[in-house]
Amino acid sequence: MTSDSEDRPRVIVHMASSVDGRIQSRRWGGIEVGSLYEEVHASLNGDAWMCGRITMQGYTRGQPTDDSDPTPVPRVSHIVNRAAPGYAIALDFGGRLHWGARNAIDGDHVVVVLSETVSDAHLNALRASGVSYIFGGRDTIDLAMALKTLRREFGIRRLLVEGGGKINGSFLAAGLVDELNLLLAPAVDGGSGVPALFDHEGQTTPGIRLKLRNCEALDNGFVRLRYDVIRDVDAP
Known part of the structure; x- marks a missing residue:
């Protein structure tokens, strides 16, 4: 598990994406995500x-x-x-x-x-x-x-970072993401250059490892995936 820093909030990236990681929901063939997204947002108990x-x-x-x-x-x-x-x-x-x-x-x-x-x-x-x-x-x-x-x-103490992909990517590159809460929509975008879940524009940084905390099938074909970020100190 990741350890929370006492001098900064725990950072939870909360997003919805297509199966191929794209985040422009208007391209998902009319699939509605707003109400489900807000419901999960509330359940995460963020302070901000x-x-x-x-x-x-x-x-x-x-x-x-x-x-x-x-x-x-x-x-x-x-x-x-x-x-x-x-x-x-x-x-x-x-x-x-x-x-x-x-x-x-x-x-x-x-x-x-x-x-x-x-x-x-x-x-x-x-x-x-x-x-x-x-x-x-x-x-x-x-x-x-x-x-x-x-x-x-x-x-x-608990901050929900909710995009877009460039903001998420900046937090990822800075090593500040503690948790990923992802609503996976039953859709494939397929477009090249469409904004993605993480879109860091700066110098390439190493990827991160995740530990699955929970996987839940939701209504209308959505899947909720909840991961903790594995720090180097957490690795076996």
Whole structure:
């Protein structure tokens, strides 16, 4: 079994994919996964869930924004709510998402992970929105640092990482994935270049070994696979 770090959350990658590992569900011939995905999401008892910028755009679309205030802002964590029932973590290193009047998603308080190079105007807009934010580095994102900050500032112990594939791949390459919870759909995508479960764009990294914790047949042909990541110290 993997051992949990005391200074960062346990990271559980929670995804749905076709049998060949592709994650664009609209290409699965009309198979509906949303309600099942959310049901399993709830069963994992995460303190927070995290997605990348592209996924999070769906929650911010059409929201008004005002990035016109250039008042200097120190590059330190801005914490609005430490007692939320849950947290929606947006990886938006370049500061491109505009939340407007929205600071929660289905009751989960929004926390944005940013680069220290984002503009003062953007930070002021986030403050005006009531959104919390932390920093994950300056020129390149340091996921380990961001996780430690989430643990320290918000008490997050279990984090569900829910894509897309590039975000999942970055966590995998950084050695930060502890568990994989996969809903396998009864479909084959077959497309070349279609986003995959793990799509790391950086330097090639060694694969990881998994230990099967549970395999469960679900309704409508879905299979739930739950794995722990085997660390070197866990290997026999």
